[in-house]
Amino acid sequence: MLDTVQENQHKMEVRQVEMEGAVRGIQNDMTKLSKSHTSTSNTVSKLLEKSRKVSVHMKEVKDKMDKQAVQVKKLEANHATLIKRNNFKVLIFQVNVQCACVCVGGQLVVGYLICSGEDTE
Secondary structure, eight states, X not given: OHHHHHHHHHHHHXXXXXXXXXXXXXXXXXXXXXXXXHHHHHHHHHHHXXXXXXXXXXXXXXXXXXXXXXXXXXXXXXXXXXXXXXXXXXXXXXXXXXXXXXXXXXXXXXXXXXXXXXXXX
């Protein structure tokens, strides 16, 4: 009977050691899961913050586009009014345009063409 009790006690000790090993493994897995969860939580927080910033930026862009749409409508209305009046003025102005370089007597000369809106013939 004493042998049976000692044998059962030995089996229980072996089971206890196995259980301790299993518990350590579960604790390690829980630690890894906790670290992974923390990392994921930080990543999600950063993504949410970026999403908020993008949302604010999109709202600003939408407001600007709405303002530009109003300005375009005003310009179109003004343009339509001018066309109905058929009252246009033409402005003539002088433009200096740099022309191609010419080699004269071994020296490089840069010329300018002056246009004045009138015929120069």
